[in-house]
Amino acid sequence: MAQDGSGRGGRRGTRAPRRRSAFTPPKQVRLRDGEGTPLAPGGEASSGQDHEAEVHRAEGERLQKVLARAGFGSRRACEALISTGRVRIDGAVVQEQGLRIDPAVQVIHVDGRRLQLDDTKVTVVLNKPRHVVSAMSDPEGRRDLTEFTEPFPQRLYHVGRLDFETEGLLLLTNDGELAHRLTHPSFEVDKTYVCRFDAPGGPPRGLVKALREGVELEDGPARADRARVLAQDGREAVVEVTLHEGRNRIVRRMFASQGFELTALVRTRIGPVLLGDLAPGATRELTGRELGTLMAEVGL
Incomplete structure (x- = not known):
């Protein structure tokens, strides 16, 4: 998973001082929630x-x-x-x-969504602040993730990473199979980022098109599944991109290939789970419905 990347945490969550983030997150946590025809064991729609x-x-x-x-x-x-x-x-x-x-x-x-009813397994959303290492310890003595996992009795580990400068949605879990599937490239779980950068006069017309069609990086081409301009004021611009690749710092490198250095980067979604209005540094446990939707996304 790529290293790129008020409120209160949920039950047993941590509380963090409110501070101004790079941009305003959505006010609601929403899920992609499909309903299908229930199937009986033979694969046929049940009649009762x-x-x-x-x-x-x-x-x-x-x-x-x-x-x-x-x-x-x-x-x-x-x-x-x-x-x-x-x-x-x-x-x-x-x-x-x-x-x-x-x-x-x-x-x-x-x-069609499986319920996770094993009380020993916990999956947590963290809004990782900037200048926190996505690791349980850091040899350089920088802030790491242990301060956010301490309130939970379970031994939690981070699912993928966000780089030191990137903030936003990071999952913590003790469910090894779920973590494996979320990070394995074959499951292609998409992730959404909101990217802020200096753009006098607004972003060039071809930027979003280039991100969608693919850009060349030193380790091969990279392409956003979706990209759109969220805001621009003549001095800076905000662009949202969604992709499922997991190469190191891929979002920052994609923009750099087009001549733009990101001044802020926030991950707002992993699969069906949204960051919502969770404050930087706060945590909350996934609800049963969220977890079921996430498990269905990776075939559990």
Whole structure:
């Protein structure tokens, strides 16, 4: 993953002093959230009770309670999810109310997204400030990530890196498989950055086009999946780029190839997870719905 890159943290999060960031982040954390037709074990759309999961009914936890704890709303909202065939257990659609399950051993999907119900696994969003090393220790004595992981009893590690000057969204987790898939090039998880640079008279007409079509770097061509101008005032410009490559400092190098040195760089999104209005230095745990969407993104 590339080294490029008020508010309060979520439950068990850290609180950081409010300071002016390079630019104003979005006010809401939004997710790409698709809904598909529930599939029965054979890959065919289920028609109802015929493909209900066979689960142990005498013991375990009520399915409605499990869904509510995972962030799917009230008991009535969770009952509606079940009755409309949007919930699968171990690959089969269930529509029976009051069903008892064992979330420790059974796999639950809602609208195709898997629920992570293992309480020992934690994934955290950090808004990494500038001048913090993306490492758990630094031989040069610079600020590192340990101050942000201390409030969590689990031993968390960073997923990828942001360079020393870059701020924004960094994931911390103790889920090794999730971390592997998020960083492996074959899964092509895209990331979005907001880039500020000096541009007297505004950015040149060909900059966004060049980023989209590809630029030449010393280690080969690089191309943004999407690029657009967010703001310009005759002195500086702000451009948003999305790409899935993970080469070292790739965003900064792409702009440098066109003659622009970035004065600020913030990562605002990884896959379906947005930074939102999380303050620099603050953390929050992913909700169950966010985590399910992220896991679906990498095929878990």
